[in-house]
Amino acid sequence: MLREMIEFIAKALVDQPDQVRVTEVEGEQTSVLELKVAKEDLGKVIGKQGRTARAMRTLLGAASTKARKRSVLEILE
Numbered sequence: 001m002l003r004e005m006i007e008f009i010a011k012a013l014v015d016q017p018d019q020v021r022v023t024e025v026e027g028e029q030t031s032v033l034e035l036k037v038a039k040e041d042l043g044k045v046i047g048k049q050g051r052t053a054r055a056m057r058t059l060l061g062a063a064s065t066k067a068r069k070r071s072v073l074e075i076l077e
Contacts (some may be wrong), residue, residue, distance in 0.1 A: 002063055002071050006033055009056055014041035031071045033060065045075060 003024050011017035019038035024031055037045050046053045057073050064071035 001067065002031070002060060003033060005063060006035060006056065006060060006073065009059070010035055010037060010045055013044050013052065014038065015044070016041055029070060031064070031069060032074055033071060034074045034076055036076045039077070042075075042077060 003022050007020060007022045010020045010022070014020060014037050016038045019036075019041065021036040023034045023036075025034065035045065044052070045056075047055075053073070053075060060071050060073050
């Protein structure tokens with residue numbers, strides 16, 4: 001559910017939605033979502049002063065709290 005949410009948001013933001021990849025790395029206590037987009041779309045996902053990335057992390061935190069697990073968003077280059 002969380003992976004699909006981040007993928008949906010990222011695809012809505014970028015120019016090349018077919019290049020969006022979200023992989024989930026499960027740990028013992030934490031789940032790490034790794035977001036990879038096309039190089040030219042990286043700025044759109046991060047946003048001015050990181051506002052878009054911060055908003056995505058806030059949404060992920062709220063959704064993961066509801067799902068009773070801890071999740072972290074990593075944006076890969």
